[in-house]
Amino acid sequence: MITFERTGKRFGNLDAVKDFSITIKDGEILGLLGPNGAGKTTLMLMMGTVYRPTSGTITVNGFDVVKHPNEVRRLIGIAFQDPRVDGILSGFEVLNWHLKMTTTLDKDERRNRVEDALKALDLWESRKKRTWLMSGGMKKKVEDAKILVQRPSIAVFDEPTAFLDVPSRLLVWKMIRRLRDEGSTVIVATNMMDEAERLSERVAIVNKGKLVASETPEQLKGTVKGGEVLELTLNDGSEFRPDMLTKFPEVHDVKKQDNKILVFLNSGTLLLPKIVDTLSTQGFKIESVKLKEVSLEDVFLTYTGQRLE
Amino acid sequence: MSSSPTLDNGLSKTATAAEPPTHLILQTALRDVSVLFRTPWIIITRALAFIIQLFVFAFLISGLIHIPGLNFFEYYAVGSVVATIASISFVIGYDIFEEAEEGVLDYLLTLPIPRRQFIIGRALGGAMRAIIYTIPMFLIVAFVWGFTQPFSILTALVSLFLLAFGVTGMSITVAVSVKSANRFDVVLALLELAMSRGSTALYPITFMPFYVSLFAPFSPVSFAADTARMSLVGFTLDLPALAGLIAFVVIFLGLGAAFYFRRLEGGIYG
Ligand SMILES: Nc1ncnc2c1ncn2[C@@H]1O[C@H](COP(=O)(O)OP(=O)(O)O)[C@@H](O)[C@H]1O
Ligand SMILES: [Mg+2]
Numbered sequence: 001m002i003t004f005e006r007t008g009k010r011f012g013n014l015d016a017v018k019d020f021s022i023t024i025k026d027g028e029i030l031g032l033l034g035p036n037g038a039g040k041t042t043l044m045l046m047m048g049t050v051y052r053p054t055s056g057t058i059t060v061n062g063f064d065v066v067k068h069p070n071e072v073r074r075l076i077g078i079a080f081q082d083p084r085v086d087g088i089l090s091g092f093e094v095l096n097w098h099l100k101m102t103t104t105l106d107k108d109e110r111r112n113r114v115e116d117a118l119k120a121l122d123l124w125e126s127r128k129k130r131t132w133l134m135s136g137g138m139k140k141k142v143e144d145a146k147i148l149v150q151r152p153s154i155a156v157f158d159e160p161t162a163f164l165d166v167p168s169r170l171l172v173w174k175m176i177r178r179l180r181d182e183g184s185t186v187i188v189a190t191n192m193m194d195e196a197e198r199l200s201e202r203v204a205i206v207n208k209g210k211l212v213a214s215e216t217p218e219q220l221k222g223t224v225k226g227g228e229v230l231e232l233t234l235n236d237g238s239e240f241r242p243d244m245l246t247k248f249p250e251v252h253d254v255k256k257q258d259n260k261i262l263v264f265l266n267s268g269t270l271l272l273p274k275i276v277d278t279l280s281t282q283g284f285k286i287e288s289v290k291l292k293e294v295s296l297e298d299v300f301l302t303y304t305g306q307r308l309e
Numbered sequence: 310m311s312s313s314p315t316l317d318n319g320l321s322k323t324a325t326a327a328e329p330p331t332h333l334i335l336q337t338a339l340r341d342v343s344v345l346f347r348t349p350w351i352i353i354t355r356a357l358a359f360i361i362q363l364f365v366f367a368f369l370i371s372g373l374i375h376i377p378g379l380n381f382f383e384y385y386a387v388g389s390v391v392a393t394i395a396s397i398s399f400v401i402g403y404d405i406f407e408e409a410e411e412g413v414l415d416y417l418l419t420l421p422i423p424r425r426q427f428i429i430g431r432a433l434g435g436a437m438r439a440i441i442y443t444i445p446m447f448l449i450v451a452f453v454w455g456f457t458q459p460f461s462i463l464t465a466l467v468s469l470f471l472l473a474f475g476v477t478g479m480s481i482t483v484a485v486s487v488k489s490a491n492r493f494d495v496v497l498a499l500l501e502l503a504m505s506r507g508s509t510a511l512y513p514i515t516f517m518p519f520y521v522s523l524f525a526p527f528s529p530v531s532f533a534a535d536t537a538r539m540s541l542v543g544f545t546l547d548l549p550a551l552a553g554l555i556a557f558v559v560i561f562l563g564l565g566a567a568f569y570f571r572r573l574e575g576g577i578y579g
Contacts, residue, residue: 011576048419050575073421084416086340088347100336101420 007056031200032189039209040189077152083143087132225252230263235285333422337430388510401435402480415575425566435477464540471554472533478561510534
C-alpha cells in the first residue's frame with residue numbers, strides 16, 4: 001500500500017505538487033491523468049526517493065520515503081518519461097545491468113527475462129544496437145522494458161507509450177497488464193485519455209499539482225450530471241452566455257470554449273430542438289451539433305475547466 | 310497505518326531482492342569501467358600521446374637541465390604517469406555532472422543501492438578506470454628505466470590507486486554540490502590545474518617559484534609522485550606521503566559518505 005499524505009513539492013516558488021493525498025492499494029492499476037506540468041512526474045519521483053517532498057509524507061508498504069529510502073528503493077521500479085539509458089550500451093546490456101542492480105537473478109535467469117521482453121516488444125532484431133542509435137520509440141520501449149523485466153512490487157510507468165506507434169502501444173499495454181496480473185501494483189502516469197481509460201482500474205485526475213478526483217472511470221463518468229453531452233459549434237460564440245441554456249431543468253451544466261459550447265444534460269434528443277430554437281432566435285448560427293455519452297474527456301473538463309490536449 | 314512495514318508483497322524473489330551492498334558497489338563501479346572498454350582507442354591514443362610527450366619534450370628538457378644527483382628524465386617520466394592518473398580521475402565528475410543534466414542520474418538514484426555506496430562505487434569505478442588507462446604508460450616507464458622490483462612496483466601502484474580514488478571522490482563531491490554548469494567546469498579545471506601544476510610531479514620543489522613551493526608539498530599529487538619515486542627509485546617507503554594520500558581519500562570519501570552523499574537529491578535546479 002502506498003500513502004501520500006498532504007504531500008507537497010516546491011521548486012523555488014513554484015508548487016509542482018500541493019497538498020496531495022491518496023492511498024494506492026496493492027495490486028491495482030492506477031492511472032495518474034493530467035496535462036503536461038500537472039505534477040505527475042514530480043509525484044512519482046518523490047515516491048521513488050529521487051526528490052524529497054517539501055511538505056507532507058509518503059509511505060510505501062509502511063516505509064517513509066525520507067526516513068527509509070533504501071527499503072523503498074527495493075520495492076519500486078520507475079520507467080522514466082524520457083528514456084534514461086546509457087547511449088553507449090545496447091538494449092540487451094541496459095536491461096541486463098538493470099537486473100543486476102535490482103534483482104538476485106543469476107546469469108541464465110537474467111538472460112531469459114531480457115530475451116523474453118525484447119522479443120515481446122519487437123526489439124529482438126535490434127538487441128545489439130547501441131541505444132544512442134535507436135529511434136525515440138525504440139528507446140522508449142527499452143525504458144519500459146527495464147521495469148517489465150524487473151517485476152518490482154510497485155511498478156511506475158511515466159507516459160509509457162508517448163511517441164510509440166499504435167502496434168507498440170498495444171504491446172506495451174499488454175505487458176503492463178500482465179505485470180499487474182503477476183502481482184505488481186502499477187501506476188501509469190499519462191496525459192492520454194485512451195491510455196488512462198483502457199489501462200486503469202482507477203483514475204486519479206491531477207491538475208496544477210493537486211488531486212481533483214480519483215474513482216473508477218465509470219464512477220467518474222457518473223459524477224458528471226446528466227450522462228449526456230451536447231456539443232455545439234457556433235460561428236461566433238462571443239455573445240453566448242451559459243444562462244441562455246441553464247434555464248432548462250434538464251440542463252445541468254454549460255461550458256464554453258471559444259465557439260464550442262458543451263451542454264451537460266439528460267433527455268438530449270428531446271431537448272435538442274428547443275436548444276437549437278433558443279439559440280437561433282438569439283441570432284446565433286449553429287455550425288454543427290453532436291450528442292454523445294459522457295466520456296472521461298468530459299469528466300476531465302468538468303473537473304479542471306480545461307481540455308487535455 | 311495499521312500494518313507494519315514490509316518488504317514482502319507475496320511476489321517473486323526479484324521484487325524484494327536485496328543484494329549485499331558490496332555487490333552493488335562493484336556493479337556500479339564496473340559500469341564506469343565498462344565504458345572504457347567500449348572505446349579502447351582512447352587508451353591507445355592517450356598512450357601514444359604519452360610516448361611522444363615523454364620522448365620528445367621530456368628528453369629535450371632533460372638535455373637542457375642538469376641537476377646534480379638527479380636524473381631529470383627519469384624524475385619526469387614517473388611524475389608524468391602520476392599527473393596523468395590524476396587528470397584522468399577528474400573525468401568521473403564530468404561524467405556524473407553530465408548524467409545529472411541528462412537525467413540519467415535520476416534513474417541511478419532510484420536503484421536499490423544506498424546513496425553512500427553509490428558514490429563510493431562511482432569513485433571506485435573512476436579510480437579503476439584511471440588505473441587501467443594508465444597501466445600502459447606505467448609499463449613503458451617501468452620498461453625503459455628497468456623498474457622490476459615487485460614490491461616497489463606494488464607500492465607505486467597502491468599510491469597511484471589511492472591518488473585516483475581520492476581525486477574521483479573529490480571530483481564527484483564537486484559534481485554533486487555545484488549545480489551551475491559554468492561554475493562546475495571552472496571549479497574542476499582550477500582544482501585540476503592547482504593539484505597537478507602545483508605539485509612535485511613534474512618539477513623538483515627547489516626549482517619552483519616561492520609561492521608554489523609553499524603549497525606544492527601538500528598536494529595529493531605530490532604525495533603520490535613522491536611515494537612512487539621513493540619506492541621505484543629509492544626502494545623505500547615514503548610514509549608521511551602515504552599517510553597524506555590516505556588522509557586525502559578519507560576526507561573526500563569518508564567524510565562525504567558520512568555527512569554529505571546521504572542527502573543527494575535528483576533533478577536539475579535552475
Ligand atoms: N527539477 C525541477 N526543477 C524545477 N521545476 C521543476 C522540476 N521538475 C518539475 N518542475 C516543474 O514542476 C511542474 C510539474 O512538473 P512535472 O511533475 O514534470 O509535471 P508532469 O509530469 O505532470 O508533466 C512543472 O511546472 C515543471 O516545470
Ligand atoms: Mg511528466
